Amino acid sequence: MNYSTLLALTFGLITMTESTTAISATAPAGATTSASVAAAIERSPQFKDGKFRNVANMRKLGFADNVDLFWKFMFHKPKGTVPTGTIPVHALSREQLLAAPGDTVFRLGHSTMLIKLGGAFYMTDPVFSERASPVQWAGPARFHKPPISIADLPPIEAIILSHDHYDHLDHAAVLALAAKTRFFITPLGVGERLIEWGIPAAKVRQLDWWQSTQVNDVKLVATPAQHFSGRSLSDGNSTLWASWVIQHADLKVFFSGDSGYFDGFKKIGDTYGPFDLAMVETGAYDAMWPDVHMQPEQTLQAFIDLKGKTLMPVHNGTFDLGLHPWQEPFNRIMALASDKGIAITTPQMGEQLDARQPAAATAWWRSVDR
Numbered sequence: 001m002n003y004s005t006l007l008a009l010t011f012g013l014i015t016m017t018e019s020t021t022a023i024s025a026t027a028p029a030g031a032t033t034s035a036s037v038a039a040a041i042e043r044s045p046q047f048k049d050g051k052f053r054n055v056a057n058m059r060k061l062g063f064a065d066n067v068d069l070f071w072k073f074m075f076h077k078p079k080g081t082v083p084t085g086t087i088p089v090h091a092l093s094r095e096q097l098l099a100a101p102g103d104t105v106f107r108l109g110h111s112t113m114l115i116k117l118g119g120a121f122y123m124t125d126p127v128f129s130e131r132a133s134p135v136q137w138a139g140p141a142r143f144h145k146p147p148i149s150i151a152d153l154p155p156i157e158a159i160i161l162s163h164d165h166y167d168h169l170d171h172a173a174v175l176a177l178a179a180k181t182r183f184f185i186t187p188l189g190v191g192e193r194l195i196e197w198g199i200p201a202a203k204v205r206q207l208d209w210w211q212s213t214q215v216n217d218v219k220l221v222a223t224p225a226q227h228f229s230g231r232s233l234s235d236g237n238s239t240l241w242a243s244w245v246i247q248h249a250d251l252k253v254f255f256s257g258d259s260g261y262f263d264g265f266k267k268i269g270d271t272y273g274p275f276d277l278a279m280v281e282t283g284a285y286d287a288m289w290p291d292v293h294m295q296p297e298q299t300l301q302a303f304i305d306l307k308g309k310t311l312m313p314v315h316n317g318t319f320d321l322g323l324h325p326w327q328e329p330f331n332r333i334m335a336l337a338s339d340k341g342i343a344i345t346t347p348q349m350g351e352q353l354d355a356r357q358p359a360a361a362t363a364w365w366r367s368v369d370r
Contacts, residue, residue: 037206041188044208044240051237052189054226056262058291069288072323080325085368087144087317090350094152097121103251105277105353108146110318111168113255113279115355117218117248120157124244124255124279125168126177132167132319134231140167140319143326147350150176158183158215162257163229163241164190167319171197178203185213185220189239193231209242221245223268225259227292245272253355254278254306258315260291261298265305273307277345277355280306283316283329293322296332300340310343310358317349317365330365337361 046052061069092106097116100106106114110132111125128146133139150173159181162168174184174194184194184204191206205213207222214220222242230236245268246253254268254275269275280303285293293315294302303311316329330346337344345358346365353359 037188037192040206040208044188046209046240047188052229052240053237054228054262054291055224055264056226056291058228061288065288077320078323078325080327080369081320081323083143083326083368085370087368088348088364089144089147090348090352092148092152092350094148094154096352097148097154100352101354103248103355105253105312105347105355105358106147107312107314107347107349107351107353108148109142109144109349110316111162111255111257111281111314112146113314114153115246115253117246117251118216120216120218121154122158122160122215122218122246123156123177124160125162125257126159126173127167127170127318128173128176129170132170132321134166134171140321143318143320144349153177153180156181158185158218158220160220160244160246160255161186161190162225162243162255163187163227164193164231164239165229165258166231167321168257169193169231174199183215185215185222187222187240187242190229193239207242208240212245217248219245219247221247221272223272224262224264225257226262226264227258227260243268245275247272251355252276254280254308256280256302256314258293259302261294261302263305265302269306269308275306275308277310277312277358278303278306278308279312279314280308281315282313282333284319284321285329286323296329296336299333300336300342303342310345311337312345312347312353312358327365327369330363334361334363 041047102118104116112127113124115122131139131141178199186206188206188208191204195201209224212221225241225243227241229239229241243257244255252275280299282299285295313333344361346361347353348364
């Protein structure tokens, strides 16, 4: 049993409300930049014996560890994992977004970012549902409402997906966004899920690590990450996970998705850095699952490896997915960055951010629970 299986059991996710068919090497091909999804999966260096794999061997929890972890999630969650106060949210309108200059980032929550490049909008890992779960009666609930509804969003040029976990791939949001989205850019196999849900294959582009695609004048590169995938107890690692390089003219933005710390960050930095803005996960970490999420010290090292100019910690502030207080990721990464003299930005949800010259971090979270 791994971390994803534990969460599925803990939050009662065995009752599914969507298809959970495992993606195999014989899955029908969607629209890709190469021949077909099936062929691309088969020849992927990450695919072996019917599963995608990380470069490094992943540690597995023993039976006793799994029982202990399950018990903690169910009955002994520490205090403070959910805010008692109100998370500040800057409400957004379509008019505000259309009037915003290019190279602007809006954090909508967790790992959902709306990025305006030129006059077009790009979105990462859209999650708008109340819960990061296959059902809306159980599972991690949002700390705050999204700054804008899907209905009020302007047209989206491309949605960029890092992997298929529920806190990154929201079935309801994908369907609601489909009509106003031109392309869905995904790691291998994830796009097959979208096609299965009814997204036209012509809208879907699926990439292996180090492959790239162009959407107008924006270059999108799927880069390595150290994580895992799956949306049920039977489809683990049947789709690929990735981080992303987003390049527009001379602006470079990095989006980590989910990842443990590994030497791939240095290779990404050497190949595509420096990055004006590096959005790197900092949250839902724990010593019991060190390979799939980074401790804040590792987030900082990943940022250094990436040759980033400004760090933006993400994967926090929206869902209760760990065993640490909800404010802890912010406090730890801000203190570490300060000690190292590293530029860090921590926008409130919905706050407008200049990707080239982000505003300095403010500790807005410290007043929430007072």
